Amino acid sequence: MNDEKRIKSNLKYRAVRWSSFTLKKIILILLAIISIYPLFFVVINSVKSKGDYNGNKIGFPKEIVWDAFRKVFLDQRFLRWFSNTVFLTIISVLICLIIASFAAFALSKMQFRGRRFILNSIISLMVMPVIIMIIPLFVLFGKLQLTNNYIGVILIYVGILMPFNIYLLYSYFVNVPQAILESARIDGCGNFQIFLRMMVPLSLSALMALLVVDVLWVWNELLIALIFMQKENMRTLMVGLTLFQGRFTSDVPVIMAGLTAGILPILILYLFTQKYFVKGLVAGSLKE
Amino acid sequence: MSISAKKLKSEPYFYLGPAILLILLVYLYPLIEVFRESFLDIRKWPGTFIGLRNFKIVFTDRMFYLSLLHNIEFLLIIPVIIIIALIIAVILHEKIFGAKFYQSVLFLPYIIPLVAVGIAFSFFFQYRGGLNQMLELLGLKFLIKDWIGNPQLALPVVATAIIWRELGFAIILFLARLGSISEDVVEASHIDGAGWWTRLWRIYVPELTHVIEFYAIISIITMLSQIFGFIFVITNGGPANSTWVSELYIYKQAFQFNHLGAGAVMAVVLIIMTVAIVIISYRFRRRIGEENE
Numbered sequence: 001m002n003d004e005k006r007i008k009s010n011l012k013y014r015a016v017r018w019s020s021f022t023l024k025k026i027i028l029i030l031l032a033i034i035s036i037y038p039l040f041f042v043v044i045n046s047v048k049s050k051g052d053y054n055g056n057k058i059g060f061p062k063e064i065v066w067d068a069f070r071k072v073f074l075d076q077r078f079l080r081w082f083s084n085t086v087f088l089t090i091i092s093v094l095i096c097l098i099i100a101s102f103a104a105f106a107l108s109k110m111q112f113r114g115r116r117f118i119l120n121s122i123i124s125l126m127v128m129p130v131i132i133m134i135i136p137l138f139v140l141f142g143k144l145q146l147t148n149n150y151i152g153v154i155l156i157y158v159g160i161l162m163p164f165n166i167y168l169l170y171s172y173f174v175n176v177p178q179a180i181l182e183s184a185r186i187d188g189c190g191n192f193q194i195f196l197r198m199m200v201p202l203s204l205s206a207l208m209a210l211l212v213v214d215v216l217w218v219w220n221e222l223l224i225a226l227i228f229m230q231k232e233n234m235r236t237l238m239v240g241l242t243l244f245q246g247r248f249t250s251d252v253p254v255i256m257a258g259l260t261a262g263i264l265p266i267l268i269l270y271l272f273t274q275k276y277f278v279k280g281l282v283a284g285s286l287k288e
Numbered sequence: 289m290s291i292s293a294k295k296l297k298s299e300p301y302f303y304l305g306p307a308i309l310l311i312l313l314v315y316l317y318p319l320i321e322v323f324r325e326s327f328l329d330i331r332k333w334p335g336t337f338i339g340l341r342n343f344k345i346v347f348t349d350r351m352f353y354l355s356l357l358h359n360i361e362f363l364l365i366i367p368v369i370i371i372i373a374l375i376i377a378v379i380l381h382e383k384i385f386g387a388k389f390y391q392s393v394l395f396l397p398y399i400i401p402l403v404a405v406g407i408a409f410s411f412f413f414q415y416r417g418g419l420n421q422m423l424e425l426l427g428l429k430f431l432i433k434d435w436i437g438n439p440q441l442a443l444p445v446v447a448t449a450i451i452w453r454e455l456g457f458a459i460i461l462f463l464a465r466l467g468s469i470s471e472d473v474v475e476a477s478h479i480d481g482a483g484w485w486t487r488l489w490r491i492y493v494p495e496l497t498h499v500i501e502f503y504a505i506i507s508i509i510t511m512l513s514q515i516f517g518f519i520f521v522i523t524n525g526g527p528a529n530s531t532w533v534s535e536l537y538i539y540k541q542a543f544q545f546n547h548l549g550a551g552a553v554m555a556v557v558l559i560i561m562t563v564a565i566v567i568i569s570y571r572f573r574r575r576i577g578e579e580n581e
Contacts, residue, residue: 021384024379024384025384027375027376027379028376028379028380028384028386028390031376031390031394032390032393032394034452035393035394035396035397035452035456036393036396038397038400038405038408038409038412038452039396039400039408041408041411041412041418042404042408045411056421057411057417057418057421058418058421058422058425099306099307099310100307102303102304102306102307103303103304103306103307103308105303106300106301106303106304107304110299110300110303112297112300112301115300118304118308122307122311124566125311125315125316127506127509127562127566128315128319128559128562129509129512129513129514129535129558129562130514131513131514131516131534131535131538131539131555131558132318132319132322132513132555132558132559132562133314133315133318133319133322134318134538134539134542134551134555135318135322135325135538135542135548135551135552135555136317136318136321136322136325136552137314137318138542138543138548139321139325139330139548140317140321155310155313155314156314158310159310159311159313159314159315160314160315162307162310162311162314163311163315166307191299191303195303216399219401220401220402220403222402222403222516222517222520222521223516223517223535223539226520227539227543238401238402238403241403241404241407242403242406242407242520242521245407245410245521252411255407255411256408256411259404259407259408262401262403262404263400263401263404266399266400266401267399267400270396270399274392274395277395277399278395278460278464281398281457281460282460282461282464
């Protein structure tokens, strides 16, 4: 009797376990499909002909046609936008990393008046939405002739990223043991030497995480590029694609090819540096 | 003071200098200046002082309230994301087969450029788009609608796009915190025969309280003032103004209607709201901290 009960409950337990396991699997698979589908939608429609797209918007193409990509890559404006974005991304991110790591070094390893105050002020600025700075910056930059000027946008990008970058590097730098730095100081290293020879090599993974997160941010940025780069030949890829959409509504595969070209560099970066992406995005928020 | 001592004392500021100058330029100057500009007519530099006229115009503008109302409607996204992300994070945490794979796939939307997401969604949801074709194939013709062209549906479509893109981040965030829960507690619950839901509510959720709170706060700020990209690309405020939000109000007022003062007023409102949220959340967290002690 007792045995029977146990077997019964064991069976029930197994049934529950099995069904909850499949339920979990189904949820995950469904969510994975939903997560991938929009990407699939873009890529798949970029290799269709116009007619094929009109008849079949959701499935595989009848035959793979590269016309849309040809049109995109022969479009001078598109190439210009693409190279603008590449240029802005590389320059902004490099400058940002250099300036932020100097600042984080001072904040974490030097003693001076106002250190805590400066650190707290910088961190608290992280929550400020970008939109509120747009009008005063636009007015000021208009006067200084920094609108429609790469330098202007780079200044804004680097500035906006600064608090997040300093915060993340600071939280990494403070954990570098003081003893290592002291021994280097005894060997006659100055602060700059310590920074270059010890802090930077010891923090490479944090710098890498920041690098990918910053690249992602600049590459995807829309609002500032839209307002501060209004000249046609200075537009970034994201602004260009938004305008593309309006102009090519009748030729959807061309738009999708443009999107694919805009997504691909980031996707490749993600696939190779996934670990750092996750680290950079999570680290910025978890510690506290 | 000797020269070297002087140099030593000022040295930190050399390292900090460029960063501080940039932060002053990009954050602090605009934060203060936007208050001043909200009292000005700045169509022509340096602008003339017009008292509260900008405020009067904005506060009697129907679109101002409508925009903020839409931002508040977008707040409903937050519980949806948190609940889904919680369940998924716990499933992935409990070592289901292929967890790593699902994790990278579910995070994928977060790195796709927002503009690409927006354009893809607008082509998928438009009347002659992918979704309606799918419904037709499935024999669900009665569900076919003009998703983006309908003022009632446009906002939910944008919300769907936001949920789609932001969910992965919440999952990863929760998952990272789950990684630091001690195995013993979870194991004990297994031995005690606690079911999955019990484990979720009794063990995982209490452990995640702080992360959930943190995520809720940054998401509130995001929904109120950082969704411009989605709106601009998918609906540009339409149809029939049904998706105007605070940021679009600033953008249109300042850069399309050339009324920078009105944009500055909305920016002031957003600053006050952001600061209020941060202060309230800080107090709230401290109170919780005291209760726990």
